[in-house]
Amino acid sequence: LEKQRKWAEDQRNLYQQQAQAKAQMMRYEDELARKRMQTDHEAQKRHNTELVQLQEQSSIRKEQARRATEEQIQAQQRQTDKERAEIERETIRVKAMAEAEGRAHEAKLTEDHNRRMLLERINGEREKWLAAINTTFSHIEGGFRILLTDRSKLLMTVGGATALAAGVYTTREGARVTWGYINRILGQPSLIRESSMAKFPWSGVGTRATNKILNYSTAAGAAALAQKNKSTLGDIVLHPSLQKRIEHLARATSNTKIHQAPFRNMLFYGPPGTGKTMVAREIARKSGLDYAMMTGGDVAPLGSQAVTKIHEIFDWSKKSNKGLLLFIDEADAFLCERNSTHMSEAQRSALNALLFRTGDQSRDVVLVLATNRPGDLDSAITDRMDEAIEFPLPTENERFKLLKLYMTKYLYGEGSNSSESKRGLQSLLKKKSQKITVKDLQDDVILEAAHKTEGFSGREIAKLMASVQAAVYGRPDCVLDSGLFKEIVDYKVSEHHQRIKLATEAGEPTLG
Ligand SMILES: Nc1ncnc2c1ncn2[C@@H]1O[C@H](COP(=O)(O)OP(=O)(O)OP(=O)(O)O)[C@@H](O)[C@H]1O
Helix, strand or coil, rough: CHHHHHHHHHHHHHEEEEEEEEHHHHHHHHHHHHHHHHHHHHHHHHHHHHHHHHHHHHHHHHHHHHHHHHHHHHHHHHHHHHHHHHHHHHHHHHHHHHHHHHHHHHHHHHHHHHHHHHHHHHHHHHHHHHHHHHHHHHHHHHHHHHHHHHHHHHHHHHHHHHHHHHHHHHHCCCCCCCHHHHHHCCCCCCCEEEEEECCCCCCCCCHHHHHHHHHCCHHHHHHHHHHHHCCCCCCCCHHHHHHHHHHHHHHHHHHHHHCCCCCCCCCECCCCCCHHHHHHHHHHHHHHCCCEEEEECHHHHHHHHHHHCCCCHHHCCCCCCCCCEEEEEHHHHCEECCCCCCCCCHHHHHHHHHHHHCCCCCEEEEEEEECCCCCHHHHHHHHHHHHEECCCCHHHHHHHHHHHHHHHHHHCCCCCCCHHHHHHHHHHHCCCCCCEEEECCHHHHHHHHHHCCCCHHHHHHHHHHHHHHHHHHCCCCCCHHHHHHHEEEEEEEHHHHHHHHHHHHHHCCCCC
């Protein structure tokens, strides 16, 4: 039994050892398998990374090749465009030269033909006149002979001729005196250059009535009129604060008229072309007054008559039922300091006449003076001014608005009734058949122009846009693009600087 138990124990130990050895073997194999798998996995990973790198490199190479091809194509395209533009330019040049030559040749032929015709006509006329002169002289000779032989006929002829001359002279002088009288009583004074009042009371009655009927005959007309009266300062671009002040003044003037209170006189000063005249006109329109404009420079040449003319204006202003806004442009030309050495005696008297007529607050006349040199005005004149308003040069924001405004007027042919726009429209109408095409002219280009035109007045900006319009009409296709626009702006800017330089060298005082 002992032996059996020992053997069984040995057998158990042996099994245990064998099981341990087997488990160890299996662990070892498992570890080996894991290591192999890891190695395989890493190898696979490396392989994949290499593959990805290779693919990336290949796509970069492909992209570079594509870009190179595209650039090559673009360069070729550019070259072709350039060549085509060159060819087109050359064709236009040759065509223009051929046309000019054709025209010159045609003109020469026409001139030759005209000269021949003229010579023939002159010869014909000369012969006709010679024949007529010969006939007339032979008749006169006959008449003289009869007159000299017949004494009574001679006396009658001399008496008749003298009476005829006296009649003609008397009639002419009489008509002149009568016309001057009527003119003085009823007509517009000669110093007034522009006025909303009719030149004569009876003139324009028919036209005004017809216009009113036309305006009110349709609902649209009435609405347009109402809108027009309600609208703000029309086509005038001003600094918002200045605009508000002007609107307030127009309203105040209008209310003054309603309440029959005395008017307040105004002084507008600032650099030339900043809208003083436009604003005066607009104030008159908005406040419902009549408007008359005169220029200070017109007074000096009148000499001793100036005083009478100034009184004439104030007498004439009484004819207005609405009240008159009398605008004196370039006021410094005749309202300058009375003890100034340049002032003539006649001018001094004219100034005194104006001072006399404006001594009290008036209920008939609002005096609006505009000047570039407010400092030159006589102190008595400045004392009579109730409001002094400065018109500065436009800022960048206003220049932008002005550029847009005049662009609309001159290039698109829309606009108001202002004289400037009328001029623009007239030139547009002349070229009615050619319509301006505006290409890629964005707001940023206009903003850049507004930035560059620092120091420009409203008038200069209007002129700049008129130059753009002229340049567009100078092109055969009438196209305005940003290139042409920038070119004109640059040209005008350099012209402006040149002008300022010349003015500074000449010692001209400038306000602005
Ligand atoms: N603020 C503005 N808004 C619109 N247009 C303007 C403005 N200022 C000037 N202009 C343009 O300039 C032109 C001249 O303006 P205006 O006669 O009113 O100037 P001004 O100040 O009276 O000049 P001046 O002192 O030389 O008489 C106008 O017809 C208009 O085209």
